[in-house]
Amino acid sequence: MNTLTPILNPLTLPNGAVLKNRLLMAPMTTCTGFYDGTVTSELVEYYRARAGSIGTVIVECCFIDPKGPAFPGAIAIDSDNKIPGLKRIADAIKSEGSTSILQIYHGGRMVEPELIGGRTPVAPSAIAAPREGATTPQALTAEEVDVMITKFGDAVNRAIKAGFDGVEIHGANTYLIQQFYSPNSNQRDDKWGGSRENRARFPLEVLEITHKMADRFAHNSFIIGYRFSPEEIEVPGIRFDDTLWLLEKLAARGLDYVHFSVGQLLRPSIVDTSDPTPLITKYLARRSETLAKVPVIGVGGVVNKADAEMALEHGYDLVAIGKACIAYPDWTDRIINNQHLELFIDSTQREALTIPEPLWRFSLVDAMIRDVSDTGRKYKAGVYQEKVEAEALKLKINVTLDTDRITDISLVPDESLDVDFTTTFESLRSRILVANSPHVDAITGATTQSEALKKAVSRALTTSSKAHVIEEGGNPQAPQNYDVVVIGSGGAGLAAAIQAHDEGARVVIIEKMPTIGGNTIKASVGMNAAETRFQKIKGILDSKELFYEETLKGGKFKNNPELLKEFVELAPKAIDWLDEHGIQLNDITITGGMSIDRTHRPADRSAVGGFLISGLVKNLNQRNIEVLLETSVEEILCDNGVVTGVKVVDEYNDSRILNAKSVIVATGGFSANREMVVSYRPELDGFVTTNHKGATGSGIAMLQHIGAGTVDMGEIQIHPTVEQTTSYLISESIRGGGAILVSQAGKRFYNEMETRDKVSAQIIALPEKSAWIIFDDQVRSGNKAADEYIAKGFVISAPTPHELAVKLNMDQETLQTTLGRYNECVIQQKDEDFGRTTALRHPINQGPYYAIRIAPGVHHTMGGVTINLDTAVLNEQQQPIQGAWAAGEVVGGIHGANRIGGNAVADIIIFGILAGRNAAAMALR
Template sequence: MQNKNIFKSLTLPNGVELKNRIMMAPMTTCSGFYEGSVTNDLIEYYRARAGEIGTIIVECGFVDDKGLAFPGAIGLDSDDKIEGLAKIAHAIKEKGSKAIIQVYHGGRMVEPKLIGGQTPVGPSAIAAPRPNAPTPTELTADEVDDMLNKFGHAVRRAIQAGFDGVELHGANTYLIQQFYSPNSNQRKDKWGGNRDNRARFPLAVLELTHDMVKQYANKDFIVGYRFSPEELEVPGIRFDDSMYLLEKLAEKGLDYVHFSMGAILRPSIVDTQDPTPLINKYVAMRSATLAKIPVVGVGNVVNQSDVEAAFENGYDLVAVGRACIAYPDWLDRIKQGEKLELAINSDKREELNIPMPLWHFPLVESLIRDVNLTVKKFKPGNFQEKVNDESYEFLINVELGKDFIKDMQLVNAKEFNHEISDNFSVIKNKIIESNSPHVDAISGATTQCEAFKKAVTKAMAKSNKEAILAEGGDPNDKTYDIVVVGSGGAGLAAAIQAHDLGSNVVIVEKMSIIGGNTNKASAGMNAAETKFQKLKGIVDSKDLFYKETMIGGKNKNNPDLLRYFVEHAPDAIDWLDNNGIELSGITTTGGMSIDRTHRPESGTAVGGFLISGLVKNINKRGIEVMLDTSVTEILTENHKVIGVKAVDEDGTIQTIKAKAVIIATGGFSANKQMVEKYRPDLKGFVTTNHKGATGSGIMILEKLGAGTVDMSEIQIHPTVEQTTSYLISESIRGGGAILVSQAGKRFVNELDTRDKVSAEIIKLPEHYAYILFDQQIRVENKSVEEYVSHDLVIQGATISELAQKLSIDAQSLTKTVERYNQFVDKKQDQDFGRTTGMRHQICKSPFYAIKIAPGIHHTMGGVTINTQTQVLDTDKHVIQGVFAAGEVVGGVHGANRIGGNAVADIIIFGMQAGKKASDYIKN
C-alpha cells in the first residue's frame, strides 16, 4: 500500500465522497455539562482536530437521560441540545471534514449515580458480569417501543444540528448490543429468544434511522454501524453471530460498518488458539452485499505503517483514536513522513485544546509525560525474569526501550489456563500504557498480578544498572535529596509533596507491593468543615472534631499534634481532590457525632481507592520506587543525615545518599513479639494488618536516639472475621448495621469507640458476635461485595431464615430487629443510647450477617515528633534531617484511635513531612 492511497478518496454506498480514508475515532471526553449539553471546550477540541482528516466521528450522544454511561456525556435526548450540537458540527465542517455523531444508550452499563440514583434499564433484569454491577429494570414491551422512538428522535436531532451522518453504537456492551446478546437478553417476547428475535432491536433502530433520514435529511446523510465482534460471556455473542447481524443490517442499507476493538489486527478473544485477525475472517465470510459496504478498523493506529497494515488486511477506512488527541494535526505529520510516539508533554494541554476532564481521563492520563522529569534510563533489550505467585512460576520476557517499557510476553503461557493469560494481558496493557509497573491489580488475582509486576520491576532494575555502566557510571552510587521509607499513604503523600516542591525523591519499600496497611483501610478519612460537607448541608466544626477525638483518645492525645491534625484535615481533602482523588461520599464512624468520614462517592473501601490514586500521581511524576528493599539504618555524619543503608531481596547491601529521610513505615501490629512486649494480654489475638507492619521504622529511629510515646496503647478492632483476619469496615455499622450476640440480642452502642465495643464483645460468653445488616446497607457500602466474594457473609431471605442459619433463636432475633427499627423511626435508642448511623430500618430483604470478634488493628504508640514532623530524641530535641509520619508516630491518637482518623493522619502528616523535608534541604 503506497502512501498516496491513504489520502485517496472513497465513495460510500449513498454516493457521498470522503476526501480520504482516515476518520477520527469516537472517544469519550467527559467534557459536557452535567445534563449533557455542549461546552465551549468541547467545540474547540473538535475544531482543532478537523481539517485534513476526512471524517470526524463525535463521541456518543445518549438518547435518553437514563442512558449516559459516563460522567460529562453529551446528549441527543432533547431538542434544547440541538443548538450546542450544531456548534460542534459547524466547527468540524467549516474546516473541511465530515461530521458524524454516535447515537447510543448505555442500558445496564449505566451507573445509578450518573442518573440520580435511579436503577438503569436493560432488555432483561440481568446485571452485567462485572463487580458491583447494578441489576437493571427490564424494559416492558411498551417501553421497548418508546426506546426505539427515542433513538429515532435522537437521529432527527443530529440531522437538525447539521451533522453529515450518524453512527449507531451497537458495540461496547451498550443497549443495542445488549438486545442482540444472549447473555443480557433473555426475554420471552418478540424482542428475545432466538437470534432473529434478538436482532429485531438493532434492525428496528436502523429502520427508524432511515425513516428519519427520508423525512428530515437527504440521500447524502451517512448511516454507519459500530459493533463489537465477540463477547467473552457464556452465552454471548460469537463472531458468526456478528456476521449474521451485519448481513441483515447490510440488506437494509448501511454506508459503513465499524469494528470496535483495541487493535486493528486483533484475533478472537474467544478462540484464543486461533491467531487469525478477525478482519481476515470478516473478509472471507462476508457476502457480496456486505462486501459493498466499507469497513472501518480502529485500535493502536499511530503511524503510517499501522494504517498500511489495516488496508493490507482488508479495511477500507481507518479510525485514529489517541493519536488524534496527542496530535491534532496527525494527518499532516503522517504526510510529512514523521515517525510518531504516543505521548503528550505535561505542559501542552491548552496548546492541544484538550478539555480538563479528558486530560484527567485514563485514556489520556496514561500518555502524559512530565516535562520536568529526569526519566530513568534503561539499556534497551530483552530481560527474562522468573517470578512466583502462591501457585505457579511464571517466565516473563520484558522488552525495554531507552526510557519506556516496550512489551511483555508470558513465555510459558501454554502451561496456564485462559484466565491467567487474560489477567496477564490486562496487566501488561496497564503497565505499557502507564509506562510503570505500579498499576492496579485485578480484583481476585492480586498475588498473580503482583508477580507479573515484579518481573517488570526486576527487569527495570537490571536494565538501569546496565545503562549506567554503559555510560561509565557507578550503578551503586545512588543520590537523592530525600529518601522516603515506606510506601503506604503517608509515604506516597510525602513523596508527591516533596517532588512538587522541587526535591529529587526515592521511595524505598521492603514489601513486593506498594500501599502497606493503607491498602486495607475501609472506612474513610475524617475531616471537619470540608467543601464536601458544605455541599451536603452538613454543619460541622474543627473544635468539635478536636473535642471528640480527644475524648476518644481518653485525653492522652498530644494537644499540639491533634490541633494541627484537625486544622489541616480539610486542606488534605482538597489536596487529594486536586490530585484526582475525590472523597465526596460521607458517612460516620464510632466516636463521632457528625457525618465527617469522607470516602469515595461510590461507597467503595477507601484504602485501595486512595493507594490507586496516589500511585497514579507517583507514576505521573516519575518518582522512583524501590520494592523488596529494606532500609536497615539511617546514616549520619557530624549529626547530619547523609543517607540510608539498605538491603535488597538478593542480599545486596547498598548505600543510598540523601540529605533528609522520611520514615513512614507504619506500626507494629504484625510483630507478635513486640505486641506481647507492651501488651501481654493481647497474646493470641489475630491482626488485621499486613505482614510488613513489624515496627521496623521505630527500631531504626530508636538506634538514632528517637524517643517513643504510648507504646502500650494498642487498639483492637471490634469487627474482625477471625478465620481470614478480614476487618469488617466500621462504615457498615455507620451505614446502619447492628451487632447481636449468639442469643440474638443487641448488647452495645455499635458506634461507641472501638475499645468499648471490643470490650463488650469480649465480655459475651461466646466472645464473638454477629454484625447484621440488610440489602439497603449492602447497596450503600461496596466493601460488602468483597466480604461476599470471600464467603464471609451468611444470607437469609428473612430474619427468621438468617437466624436459623446462625443457630440463633428466630423469635429473639426478630424481636431485636423490630425493636431497633422502632428506635430508628424515633431516632432514639432507648437501650444503648446510639445516636449516629441510624439511617433507615433494617427491613429490606435479603438480610446478612458476618461472624466477628476483636483483632489487633492499630498501634497508637510510636516515635515522638513535633508539628513539623521532625523526629525528637529522648530529650525532646530535634534529630536534624529526620522526619516521620503515619502510624510509626505516637501521640496523635492517644489511648484509642477513632475510625477514619488514621487515613486523615497519613495524608495530613505525610504532606507536612514532604514539605518540611524539602524546606530542610533547601535551607
C-alpha cells in the same frame, strides 16, 4: 483525490453518505455525564474542540436503558429528556464540519449494581461475568428481550431527533449485544439462545429495528455501523469464525461500516496464540463479496500519520484515533503538517486542551499526564523476557524498551502456559504503555493477575536499568545519590515523596512488598478534617476546636497535645492538597466518636484507600519518581549521629548503598507482627488482623537502632467490625450510614457509634463474642462498600426482617421488635436505650435487609517512634536525629490510647506532606 496521503481521501459509504476523509475520532469513555446520564456543557465543548479537520466523530457510548450504564458518568439516551443535551453535541460536531455518529449500547452483566441504585443487572442468562467479585445478573424474560429491542429502537429514534448523522450499534466489549451472541454468557433454551442462529437473533433484531427507525424518521444517508469484538478468550466463547458468520448476516441486512474493537490495529488472535497473523489479514482473506462492500474501521495504537497510513495499507478502509485525539484536539491538523507526536499530556494543560475534569482523572487519560520538566530514568534498549506467576497463572512476557520508555509488552506464545487472562493483559498493557510505568491501576476483578503482570514488567525495567549502568561502564551495585529516600509506599510515603519532589528534591521510594499501597489501600471509611470547604458547601458547621476535643477524648487524653493541634490545624489544608493533586474527597459522612459529619470520602462513596492510592500513584507517574519494589532496607546509615542514607537489598539479594541527607520512614505499624503485638498486649493473642502482611513494625526497629525513642507502644486498637474468615474490615461508614449491631439473641446491645475500643469490648462481652451488623437497602445504596461486601459473599440478605432472622438462626419476633424500637428512635432522633446521637439517618425499613457476622480484630497500633512538629524523629532524650523523618502509623503519640475512625488517613496525608517538605528543605540546603 489526495495523492500525498490516502488518509485524506473521501469515502462513500454503502448508503451514499460521503465521509470527507478516512479519519474518525474513536468513541471513548469520558465519565463526564451528570448522575442521570444527561450531557454537561464541558462535554459539548470537548467534542467541539476535536471536530473539524477529522472526518467523523463517533460519540462515546450512550446507554439505552436505566439499567444499562457500564461505568460512572456515562451519558444516556434512555428517555426523551436526554435529546436536548445530545443535540448540543451533534450540533457542535457538525458546526465544525465533521460527521457525527452516536454509539448506543447496554452494559448487561458488565453493569455494577452501585451504578444502577443497587439493583441487579440484567443479561441473557443469570451467569456472572468471569471476573472477581462480579454480580450474578438477572436473566431477561422473553418478553423483556422484546422490550429491550424496542428500547434500542427508541434510542435510534432519539439519536435522529438529536440530529446525529448516524448510529453505531455497540456489539463489542462483552456488553449486552455481545453477551447474547456469546455461548459463554448466553445459555438460554428459548429462541434467543442455544444454536449460533438463535444467539445471533438479538443483534440481528437490533439492527432490524435500527433500519426501521432510520427508514421512518431519518434521511436516506443516515449511517448505521456495527462495532464488534472478534474473539472471546472464555471457553465456550466467541471465536473468529463465529464473528465472520455474524458479520455476514449483518452485512446482508445492510451496514454502512463495521468497526473492529481491538487494542492494536494488527493484533493477532487472543485464542490461537501460536498464530501471529493479524486478524485484519484473516478477515480480508475470508470475507464474502457482500461483506467486502462494507467498509471496515481499524483502531488501536494510532498516534502519527504513518500509523494511520499503515492501517490503510493493511486493508482497513477507515482509521479511528483514540487517546491521541484526547492529547491533541487538533490531531488531524498536526499530522497533515507532518508533526511527530508523543502520546503524553503536559500536566498544566487541561483547560487549554478542553479536557473535562472527570476525563482528566480517568485512569488511561491520567496515565498520559506528565510533568514535562522531568526526563525520567534510562534503560538499555532491547527485549527483556520475564515470567508472570500468580496462583495458577504461569506465563511469559516480552518487554521491549527504548532508552527512556516502554515501547511494547507482548505474550510469549507457549502452549504449556496459561493465557486465560488475555483480556486483562490487553487492558493492562495499554495502561502501562501510556503511563510508561508499571505503576498503574489494576484491572477491576483481576487484581492478582494485574499485580503479577505489573511486577514482571517492573523486573524487566530493573534488569534493563542495571544493564544500562553496565553498558555505560558503571557498577549497578555502586552507591547512588538521592536527596530524599522514602521508606514505605503507603499513603504517608507517597504523599511525602510527591511533596519532596515538588520542593525540588531527587526522590526514591523503597518498598519491601511487591506492590505499592501499603496498608492504606485497605482503608475504607474516609479522612477526617474540620472547617473544610466541602463541609461549607454542604452547610455542615464544624470547628477545629471540637475536632480536637473529640479526638482527645477518643484517645483517652493520652494524645500528644502539640501533635494533635498540628493535626487538626492542617487537616483542611491536606484535603485541599489532595484536591489540587486530582484526588477529591467531597462526600462526607461520620464515624464513631465524632459528633459531626467530617469524614471525607470519594463522591461515589467508595472505599477511600484504593481511591487515594490510585490518585497518588498517578502523581508519581507524572513526576517519574523512582520506586524500588521488593527491596528491603537493611539499615539506616548514620555518621556521628547524622543520617547519611540507607543500605538496601533487592529481590535478587543484591545490596547497595543509597546516599541521602534525608530519610523518611513511612513503613506503617506492626499489627501484622503477632509476636510484637503479643509482647505488648498478651490478651490479643489469637486475634485476626485487618492489616496487610507487610505491617510488621520494621520501620520502628530501624529507627530504634539509630536511637529513636518510642511512645504508647502498648496502645493497640482492635476494630469491632471484622469479617473473621477473611480478616476483611467492614467499614465504619456502614454504621455511619445508619446500620445497627445486633447480638445472636436479636437485640441491640450498645451504642454503635461509640469509639472502636468500647464497641469492641461490648462485642467481646457477648456470649458468642461476635455480632451481626444489620442494615437495609437505604444504607446499602449510600455506601459503595456494601456492594463490595455483597460481591465477596460476606452478606446474608432477605426481603423481610422475618426471613432474615430465619437465615441468621435468630428469633424472628425479637429481631422485628429490635428494628421497630430502633426505627422509633430514628423518627424521634433520640436513642433512649443506648444514647446514640449520631447517624440516626433513617429507619431500617426498606428491603432487602442485610446482615454480616463480625467480631473484633487487631487494626491499628497507636504507638511508635517520637517526632516533633516538623516530623523529625526524636531520640530517647527528645532531641532530633538529623536527617531522620517519620510519618504515618510508624509514629506514636498522635492518637493516644484509641484512634478515631477516619483519623488515620488524615494522619498519613498531613504528616506525609510535612515530612516531604521538611526533608527536602534540609537535603537541599
